[in-house]
Every structure is written in C-alpha cells, then in structure tokens.
Amino acid sequence: xxxxxxxxxxxxxxxxxxxxxxxxxxxxxxxxxxxxxxxxxxxxxxxxxxxxxxxxxxxxxxxxxxxxxxxxxxxxxxxxxxxxxxxxxxxxxxxxxxxxxxxxxxxxxxxxxxxxxxxxxxxxxxxxxxxxxxxxxxxxxxxxxxxxxxxxxxxxxxxxxxxxxxxxxxxxxxxxxxxxxxxxxxxxxxxxxxxxxxxxxxxxxxxxxxxxxxxxxxxxxxxxxxxxxxxxxxxxxxxxxxxxxxxxxxxxxxxxxxxxxxxxxxxxxxxxxxxxxxxxxxxxxxxxxxxxxxxxxxxxxxxxxxxxxxxxxxxxxxxxxxxx
Numbered sequence: 001x002x003x004x005x006x007x008x009x010x011x012x013x014x015x016x017x018x019x020x021x022x023x024x025x026x027x028x029x030x031x032x033x034x035x036x037x038x039x040x041x042x043x044x045x046x047x048x049x050x051x052x053x054x055x056x057x058x059x060x061x062x063x064x065x066x067x068x069x070x071x072x073x074x075x076x077x078x079x080x081x082x083x084x085x086x087x088x089x090x091x092x093x094x095x096x097x098x099x100x101x102x103x104x105x106x107x108x109x110x111x112x113x114x115x116x117x118x119x120x121x122x123x124x125x126x127x128x129x130x131x132x133x134x135x136x137x138x139x140x141x142x143x144x145x146x147x148x149x150x151x152x153x154x155x156x157x158x159x160x161x162x163x164x165x166x167x168x169x170x171x172x173x174x175x176x177x178x179x180x181x182x183x184x185x186x187x188x189x190x191x192x193x194x195x196x197x198x199x200x201x202x203x204x205x206x207x208x209x210x211x212x213x214x215x216x217x218x219x220x221x222x223x224x225x226x227x228x229x230x231x232x233x234x235x236x237x238x239x240x241x242x243x244x245x246x247x248x249x250x251x252x253x254x255x256x257x258x259x260x261x262x263x264x265x266x267x268x269x270x271x272x273x274x275x276x277x278x279x280x281x282x283x284x285x286x287x288x289x290x291x292x293x294x295x296x297x298x299x300x301x302x303x304x305x306x307x308x309x310x311x312x313x314x315x316x317x318x319x320x321x322x323x324x
Contacts, residue, residue: 139164
C-alpha cells in the first residue's frame, strides 16, 4: 500500500510517498481503508520534531481519518465489514490502510462525506469538550472566541451558536472576521486594531463575557479575562500566538470566575466513551444540516507536502484534507 512517510525532521521537505506493507489487525483492532485524512497545524510541528509528541521515524502525518472497515481482528463486536467510520489517531493517517482500536472508531451517518467526517475529530471534538464539558456553556450566555477564524476557533463559533449562545468572534483581520460572520458569529472584534477588553465590554453592555474560548494566548488572554462576567469560565485551549501568558490570579478572585484547561487529547484517552458520544453528536448535526464544517481544500496523497506548506504559511481557513 502507499503511505506518506516523514523520514527526516525537515517539515514538508522530509516527506515522501512510498509503498509499504499492509497492516495486520490484532485482537480488538480493525483495518480501515482510508478515504480521507485531515491535516492540522500541529502536522507542521510534528514533522519538524517540535511537537509535544515525537513519533519515531518514519511516520505518516495526519491525525484524523475517515474510511471503510476492511477487516476485523479477533474479539471485535459492534462493527461490520464495509461500515463507514472515522477516528482520531494522533498521527499516522496519511496512508491507504491503518490499523485502529475498534473502540476508537465512530460510525459515519448517511449523508456525511468522508472529507467532512475526517476533519471533525480535533477541532469539533475540542470545541464540544471545551464548551459543554469544561465550560458548561448554557443557552442565552455570551461566548467570546479568540482566534476565531482558525479551525479550532470556527468550530467553537459554530457549536456555540448551536448551543444557543450569543457568539463574539475575535480575530486579527477583516477578512478573517468575514469568515467568522459567515459561520454564525453575532458580533466580531478585530483585536489587531481594537482594545480587546474595551470591545468585549462594549459588546456585552458592560456586563462582561460568560465564557471565553482562548485558542491564541499571548497578549490577548489577560484583556479577555479582564472583560469576563461574574462567575465566568475562561477556557485555556491553545497558544497559537506563541507566548504562554502569565495571568494575575487576583483577577479570578475579583470576578469570581474560573480558568479551566481544555486538554482534549488527554480527555479522549481518559474518557473514550464521552469522546464517542461527542463525535456522534457532532456527526448527527452535520447529517442534519445544522453544522457545515469549512473545508479549505483537498489534495491527493502525492501532494501532501504542499498541503502541509499551506498550513505552514497560515493560508488555510478551515480544514486541509488529503483524499486517498
């Protein structure tokens, strides 16, 4: 079978497409014929050895897949040959076949394409875990999303609307904010030109924001925290700005609010049943037409290096997907 292999830690330049042996399913495992594999910004890091997880060389990029079950290992129940499924792998998805723990596979509803199904695990999985499980977002509350135009941010904008919140999207340019508007944001803030704290307070009539979904960190976290409502929840999701902020803890005291970590990858390991339930909910929303994940572009397996370069150059809005 063909596989994209990262053989040196030189980013996209270290990736080649070669023939390798087919995988073999062990007990409790399944072989999935991969139809689509989604890329994420962390693929630009892991292929350079700069990510928190460092798989041994050679490895395949792409942490999310969708395809068809081809073979079942001993003891697998609840799956059938030919069933369409999706899964989060961490990495290793950019190849024609993968071996996956059967317990990690989620059925794809009729009417949801492989390209869409491949790209929901990380962004929408993080968003629903963060907003529902960690942030306890309720209908009628106000949600502010920092870094709202990226994959993780857009997912939070969309799910926040589905959960009944008023969503304020914050990003760094008018073009990015237009994408947020298109995906349901009620209000937008350009934090490249506006004072984020003052703008959030103005958008809430001085009351403050109930939940902040912070994908960027850096200089934006503290102003957003200062604009929180009493009893609010500040969700720490990521640090796309590069710097990890140092937050004055007295702000939590003065606002009676919480700072809550959203470590989706670890939550999947610790609560796999909760993850499967969240994915089933997200896929059902997609099937019902209530959720429309944005696909930036699709590429053939042979062009995976260029697909990762698109992420490297920060040119993508939405998901970049490899069709195999």
